[in-house]
Amino acid sequence: MSDDNTIPSYALVFDFDGVVLDSATLKRQAFADVYRQAPEAQYRAVVAYLSRRGGQPREVKFRHIEEHILGKRASDARIQELCRQFKDSVEERLLAAPPIPGALEFLSDWHHLRSLYLLSATPEQELKAIVEQRQLALYFKEVVGAPPDKATGLRNLISRHQLAAKATVMIGDSYNDYRAARSNGTLFVGVTANPAQSPFPNDVVTIKDLCTLVQALNLL
Structure with a gap:
């Protein structure tokens, strides 16, 4: 780190897929593959839904797909089997x-x-196991997964660590991350590999990757 790089005294809350690991697309494809045998129109609808619904628990996504795209009543057992797959x-x-x-x-x-x-x-x-295996745990004061939903998880984290919301930055790649930040009164930096397809409002500070995160934090 060069001496002239500095950032304000923010607490930084990172999303994982698409922010730390380049795994968001990989996960979307794995979701879609579960429905590879569905009729083409339904499969396309699944892909379209997944492309705009990052940052949600997989149970929520599967239940929406089953009930609102496939038109099925989804039992808890069915949802858990899909999650296992x-x-x-x-x-x-x-x-x-x-x-x-x-x-x-x-x-x-x-x-x-x-x-x-x-x-x-x-x-x-599952998150903690991956973080340990990838030797990332040493970087974080706490690793938090689901449940609960992202907004509640952020609120609980702020409370546990007695963070000031206005001095906390959520760094995420989905609109759900942005919404979690807004609902908790924190700052936000969006990560979007393709700025032309950004899910964020125009006034959000965005970066293509974390190479320019220091500069982005200084724009908040």
């Missing part, structure tokens, strides 16, 4: 997913200087 499909691929450019460098440079947290819609036990 998804977990089995994605687990090994997550261990090989590359980091988002700049992510490891930022975490390494700043984890001793700022309070860093990880907040994901991935089930918490």
Whole structure:
């Protein structure tokens, strides 16, 4: 880290997929693959839904797909079976997913200087296992997964660590992350690999990857 790089004394809350690991697209495809045998129109509707619904627990996504796209009544047992299929499909691929450019460098440079947290819609036990296997746990004061939903998880994290909302920044790649930040009164930086398809309002500070996160934090 160069001497002229500095950021305000923010607490930083990172989403995981698409922010720390380049795994958001991988996970969307794994979701879609569960419905590969569905009629083409339904499969396309599933893909379209997944493209705009990042940052939600997988149970929520599967229940919406089953009930509102496929028109089925989804039992809890059915949802849990779909979640198991998804977990089995994605687990090994997550261990090989590359980091988002700049992510490891930022975490390494700043984890001793700022309070860093990880907040994901991935089930918490599964999230912690991946974080440990990828040797990322040392960077974060706390790793938080689902349940609850992202907004509640952020609110609970702020309360547990007695953080000031206006001095806390959520860093996420989905509108759901942005909504969680807004509902809790925190600042927000959006990560979007394709700015032309950004899910965020025009006034949101966005970056393509974490190589420019320091500069983005100084724009807030």
